[in-house]
Amino acid sequence: MTVLREEGDVRLDTSAPSRVSLRLGPDAGAAYLVLQDDASADRVETDFDIRLAAGASLEMVFLSLRGEVLRNRIRVSLDGERASCSLNGLCLAGGSQQRDFDILLTHQVPACHSTQLFKSILGGGSVAHFDGLIKVVPDAQKTEAYQANHNLLVSDSARAHTRPQLEIYADDVKCSHGATVGRLNPDELFYMRSRGITLEEARLLQQLAFADEILEKIPVPEWQQRMRILVEECLR
Amino acid sequence: MNTLLKIENLHARVGEKEILRGIDLEIRAGEVHAIMGPNGSGKSTLSAVLAGRDTFTVTEGSVTYDGRDLLALTPEERSWAGIFLGFQYPTEIPGVSNVNLMKAAVAEHRKQRGLEPLGAAAFLKLMREKMAYVEMDSSFSSRGVNVGFSGGEKKRNEIFQMAMLEPRLAILDETDSGLDVDALRIVASGVNKLKRPDNAFIVITHYQRLLDYIVPDVIHVLYKGRIIKTAGRELALEIEEKGYDWLIHQSE
Ligand SMILES: Nc1ncnc2c1ncn2[C@@H]1O[C@H](COP(=O)(O)OP(=O)(O)O)[C@@H](O)[C@H]1O
Ligand SMILES: [Mg+2]
Numbered sequence: 144m145t146v147l148r149e150e151g152d153v154r155l156d157t158s159a160p161s162r163v164s165l166r167l168g169p170d171a172g173a174a175y176l177v178l179q180d181d182a183s184a185d186r187v188e189t190d191f192d193i194r195l196a197a198g199a200s201l202e203m204v205f206l207s208l209r210g211e212v213l214r215n216r217i218r219v220s221l222d223g224e225r226a227s228c229s230l231n232g233l234c235l236a237g238g239s240q241q242r243d244f245d246i247l248l249t250h251q252v253p254a255c256h257s258t259q260l261f262k263s264i265l266g267g268g269s270v271a272h273f274d275g276l277i278k279v280v281p282d283a284q285k286t287e288a289y290q291a292n293h294n295l296l297v298s299d300s301a302r303a304h305t306r307p308q309l310e311i312y313a314d315d316v317k318c319s320h321g322a323t324v325g326r327l328n329p330d331e332l333f334y335m336r337s338r339g340i341t342l343e344e345a346r347l348l349q350q351l352a353f354a355d356e357i358l359e360k361i362p363v364p365e366w367q368q369r370m371r372i373l374v375e376e377c378l379r
Numbered sequence: 380m381n382t383l384l385k386i387e388n389l390h391a392r393v394g395e396k397e398i399l400r401g402i403d404l405e406i407r408a409g410e411v412h413a414i415m416g417p418n419g420s421g422k423s424t425l426s427a428v429l430a431g432r433d434t435f436t437v438t439e440g441s442v443t444y445d446g447r448d449l450l451a452l453t454p455e456e457r458s459w460a461g462i463f464l465g466f467q468y469p470t471e472i473p474g475v476s477n478v479n480l481m482k483a484a485v486a487e488h489r490k491q492r493g494l495e496p497l498g499a500a501a502f503l504k505l506m507r508e509k510m511a512y513v514e515m516d517s518s519f520s521s522r523g524v525n526v527g528f529s530g531g532e533k534k535r536n537e538i539f540q541m542a543m544l545e546p547r548l549a550i551l552d553e554t555d556s557g558l559d560v561d562a563l564r565i566v567a568s569g570v571n572k573l574k575r576p577d578n579a580f581i582v583i584t585h586y587q588r589l590l591d592y593i594v595p596d597v598i599h600v601l602y603k604g605r606i607i608k609t610a611g612r613e614l615a616l617e618i619e620e621k622g623y624d625w626l627i628h629q630s631e
Contacts, residue, residue, distance in 0.1 A: 333430075333433075333454060334469070335472070335475075335483075336453070337430050337454050338480065338484040338544065339459055339484045339487045339488050339491075340455060340480075340484050341487060342453070342455065348483065349472075349474075349475070351475075352473065352523075
């Protein structure tokens with residue numbers, strides 16, 4: 144887990160194996176990159192337990208690139224008013240690999256803001272699961288919460304299971320969620336090929352375009368560029 | 380002059396629907412051919428078949444390009460061989476910038492000719508030079524391919540890409556439709572700058588007015604998947620005046 148930014152009272156505890164605990168105090172700010180990219184890993188399961196106090200702001204970008212089974216269980220509790228949390232993730236998988244994101248994000252108090260954007264590019268016989276629940280408790284008025292999960296299947300047998308859910312008990316909220324499962328666009332592929340770009344390269348360009356929306360969420364340009372190169376290497 | 384493209388008895392269909400029903404056409408280097416015809420005649424289908432779009436199945440006939448069996452080539456191989464299709468409806472590719480599209484395309488074309496990739500400075504110079512051909516602002520290069528472009532900007536982008544790739548046979552599918560007079564002039568002058576004795580153009584259009592700027596050697600009228608008339612440039616004026624009905628009558 145790479146620290147991209149930490150300001151104020153931030154307590155990150157990674158001492159327990161496969162368990163990350165993160166506490167942001169009032170008005171603290173932090174950004175992290177979680178890179179999971181060990182080709183020899185059979186199974187990596189990580190629990191994230193995250194709490195934000197009033198006015199705190201957190202940005203996280205998860206990149207689940209290489210490794211056989213990668214599972215992330217994320218619990219976020221927005222405990223203080225005006226806290227804001229942005230979770231983003233990109234999964235790449237091929238062969239018999241599996242990628243799981245299981246997310247519960249709870250708006251406990253009014254006027255917090257959360258966004259989630261998770262994307263997967265799945266080839267071979269790989270499988271991705273996305274379970275995302277946004278919970279807004281009765282008092283959490285003026286909540287804004289958004290969640291999206293988009294999957295790109297680049298082979299016939301890859302599968303994406305996606306279950307974005309909202310549980311809203313307050314009435315004055317702005318919430319949305321959505322999920323898509325799609326394939327490479329044949330019109331775009333043909334257009335690129337008609338310009339002399341090989342089918343293989345055209346497929347790659349389309350996948351990089353899909354991935355880039357997540358990479359752009361990395362708030363430090365050098366890291367963003369490094370990760371772009373890494374993702375391209377994985378997709379080639 | 381030598382034959383660049385020879386289409387013989389070409390039939391093509393989508394699913395069960397036959398769209399091209401026996402097309403014969405021969406184009407020599409240095410020529411400009413215009414194809415006209417009412418909507419739904421098969422003009423875009425013919426261009427797509429020549430560019431290698433697999434939604435259409437060729438059921439009969441042959442296409443020889445520069446002595447090779449064109450129909451046996453993949454779309455990218457056709458591009459390397461010098462075929463360029465200017466799309467009637469250029470595809471939008473969100474997330475792939477114009478500059479990256481052209482970088483990949485030019486690099487592949489050079490690779491096929493055994494050349495090293497262009498250096499960054501040389502490539503940008505080339506981009507700038509060719510964008511100037513169509514009076515395209517350099518801000519377009521970092522934008523997603525055709526994303527949010529107006530109709531006219533998309534068509535200019537097609538001509539820009541053509542200028543970058545310097546094809547031997549360019550097929551321009553209604554590049555003029557939806558353009559105002561200024562844009563039309565820009566597009567036409569882009570084409571005229573690229574005209575050489577060793578390349579050829581197929582210009583598909585509805586309107587005589589484009590042919591005021593790009594002067595064709597031959598005009599063909601396509602109707603229901605067949606060429607029903609081939610004549611000199613004066614035919615365009617006649618069509619402008621009288622429409623297609625008299626030609627359709629003659630052919631039936
Ligand atoms: N992908 C397709 N599926 C079904 N029908 C098609 C398809 N593409 C074209 N057609 C049909 O083929 C005919 C010729 O279309 P097109 O080649 O676009 O004509 P034009 O360019 O001359 O207007 C039309 O009847 C059109 O509806
Ligand atoms: Mg058409």
